Amino acid sequence: MRPPVRLALQRSLGKPAVPLVIAVALANFFLRTTDPLHELTWTMYDYHFATVLLGPVVAALACWEAIRLAPAFPMLEVPRDGEHRFVGLAWASLTAWVIAAYLVGLVVVVAVAKLYGTPRWPALVDLVAIVPPLGMLALVAAIGFVAGWRRPSWFVVPMIAGGTFAVVIGAYMVQMAFVRVGGATASLVGLAPRPDVAAAQAILYAGSTYLVIELLSRDAGRRPASVAAAIVVVVAGVFLAGVDSTLEPAALDLVCSGRDPEVCLSVEYEPWRSQFEAPLDRFLEGLEHVGVAPPARLTQARDDLGPGVGFIPALYRIEDDPGGVVTGAVSNAFVGRCASAARTPEELDRVFIVVDWVETAYHRSVNGRLQGPPDAVVQAIAELESCR
Amino acid sequence: MTEAEGAERSGAPWITVSGLSVSYGRKQALRSVSFTMGPGILMVLGANGAGKSTLLRALAGLAPASAGDVRLCGHSSVDRRSIRSARSHVGYLPHPASYPGHFRVWESIEYTAWLADLPADQRSVAVRRACEAFGLGHLVRQRLRSLSAGERRRVLLSQAMVHEPPIMLLDEPTSSIDVEHRGTIRRLLRRWSKDHVIVAASHQLNDVEILADRVLVLVRGSVAFDGAPEDLLERGAQQAEAGQEHALEAALRLLNAEWGPGMP
Structure with a gap:
């Protein structure tokens, strides 16, 4: 059954939050000390570091959205997969707005870089490298949703934001490669994001997001086969993405x-x-x-x-x-x-x-x-x- | 021909409850409840905590049965393998219930129509029909948070019934609703009861007199009375003291006393 996508997008908290997401992403980029605008790969890769700040913001937004929607739960118990479909659609709508806002911010940054004089246009590998940060944002949105849905209390919102920030920054600090989706304090000239690592990260985030949403309902674990498959995917993603470097030497013009x-x-x-x-x-x-x-x-x-x-x-x-x-x-x-x-x-x-x-x-x-x-x-x- | 129509033509009951018991920990909420029901309105009465809401939830397969079986149009809502088929025949209005206040009336009903698996091209018609049936036509663009409690209750009713399921389980369907709209809803339920099963739990004794084809009185989880509303009224009338007490109230008081603590 085709879901009411337009309606869901219209009612999503993600829609009014678009300016906030763009502002946070751009502020994170332009207020940092490095100035990579003349080097396009560095510019784009550094923009993705915004996920460290955006992650908590998106998790909090998703948590807030779930708390707004939580009163509907008693009406969702009888329809087939009512809870999953209802929350899944709301999560997808919020994530779609966040992704749209994130990409708008990226377009702004690339446009500024072009105005600054960089001669290159984004290469395919630069575009591939956009997927992991988007996957990470989708995952933290799912985590925020679960937290707000299972514990619909406003106290949960700052807790999930703080928790997300601590986990993301902690993962960065201990150099967990699969969580490094961007951010560079020095030139990346001669380097390019590794497509294999980006793919592994994307698989990891997709599997994790599915698991989080699957485990959402109060009737969790109804699809043991798909949950087991998702766990295998996540473990494989951690293993594949858990390499030393997310960048590799690349041919230069x-x-x-x-x-x-x-x-x-x-x-x-x-x-x-x-x-x-x-x-x-x-x-x-x-x-x-x-x-x-x-x-x-x-x-x-x-x-x-x-x-x-x-x-x-x-x-x-x-x-x-x-x-x-x-x-x-x-x-x-x-x-x-x-x-x-x-x-x-x-x-x-x-x-x-x-x-x-x-x-x-x-x-x-x-x-x-x-x-x-x-x-x-x-x-x-x-x-x-x-x-x- | 739908399964409900098939059941109707075959004369088989649409709802069959046999020896249903439900426990919450050590507390037994329902004790060996049995009844069958075809098209019509079954009103479930009882004091707070008597098991009315639990019975509706058990019928919908939401309260796990510790014993017995429930069949809706031939599908067991106790057996996990058939619970989806059973639920597909059900429209359920819980109590208490609400819906996110930032949704508009039309949107909330359309959302429910989607969850009820109505095809996209049929939703608008179904939503319009539901809105008209419950007198919501002038409110479709209003946000739910701006409505009165009674208006919100009517929206919830229309959500529960937008897909016109053969079996409707309604917990306090007319609570918070003003007299004018209560009449509208009663007429609607009356009309639907010709070819639908409506099981409604209610504290509104007027509903029983006006609506019920049959009454089930629960006391401490057991069926204390199962029969025509007239029989219940007659029983109460003998006890009512010269118009000082409603006959139904007297009947319920009597049943509560008969089936009170220490009784089976």
Whole structure:
């Protein structure tokens, strides 16, 4: 039987709450300290961090809605699956409004990023990465509904909001990968959300949401087979999504120029090229003066690293900290992958020796007092060969 | 031909209750209740706590029976396997009942029509018919929270009956309803009772005199009287003291005394 969808949407508390959801999502994005607008993947991924604040808001809204609807319960006992269908439709309506509001906020953020000058449009993988945060919002809405339906007291609303916030932020803090649906405090250039993890998260949230709604009624557990299947799905989702990283290196739209080093920047960072190359050139001249050969290539691509190739980190900070960005890139060329893949304390010590010297060298080259690298540094670079 | 029509033509009772007992923990709410009922109005009377609402809930399969059976149009509402089929023949008005106040009258009835599995293309007609039947035509756009208690009760009645089920279980159908609309509802129930079974629990003794084809009086969960309203009135009339007491009240008082504590 076709449900009265339009009517349900019309009466849903989600409808008047749309401005609130948009405001919370946008405030969470624009009032944070990072400024990722020039980098579209980072912008979109960071927007999804709004779920940490929106989760409690949506759970509270759903709880409130369930409390409003709870008086209908005695009228729902006789109709076939009356309670499930009634609450399911109300939950779906509220979730639909929340999702619509969330997507409106995302469109606003992308539009601002475009106005800011980012040359890219969202890629398919950016769109896939929208699914997990939406799944998380649907799940917290279901949890809020259950809480309000089973305990229709206004005291439950702040409790469910606080509880949801504690669980979500706690899960973030203990680095549970399946709960990380967005949020990055540094550039994601060269990285992209993992579609497999996004799919696993979506499965996890869908299964969990089904379980929560299935267990809603006071006559719970009437469909043991589907509940068992949902439990299997949830466990599989936790297992599949529970990987170390929700991001992976991805091909970049690069613009390369120059030699020794060739500097390859993402199209999104091309406007920053001159700001990066000016301090880099001065530093490389200094290094050459004391007999240190320049790196072959400095790049923002994370899948193109090897001996003599340095990854350029945090180029978005070039205006504030040119020395940090340049020495980071040059250090990476010397230490290669050792900085992140050092296997022994000795290797790590060598990485620090090289990086410390490069940073010191940069500042001395600016002051014109640069001297050749000490033997310890030369030896450390040679010993790191296996790691590079 | 519907199952209800089939039952009617075959002469089989639409409701068959045999040895029904319901317990809440140690308290026995119904004790071995048995009766059958075809089209007509069965009024269930009794003091507070006598088991009237429990009987309606047990008929609807909402109160688990500790013994006995209930069959609605041939389907057991005690057996979990057939409870859905049994309930599909039922319209149920609980007491107390309410509906979310932010819904409009029309919307609340349409929602119930959907839950009662009325096809989408038939809902508007059914809702309009229900609204007209209960005198709600001028209120369809009103929010439920803006209605009087009696108006809300009429909306709930129309919700319970929008799909015109063969069996209607109504707990206090005319409570809170003003005299004018009570008359309307009584006429409607009277008309429907020709081809529907209506089981109504009520404290309104006038309802019994005007509506009932049959009366069931419950005392402490047991059937203390089962018969025509005239018989009950006659029994009470002998006890009523020169018009100082309504004959039905006297009959109920008498039955309560006969079936009171210590009685079976």
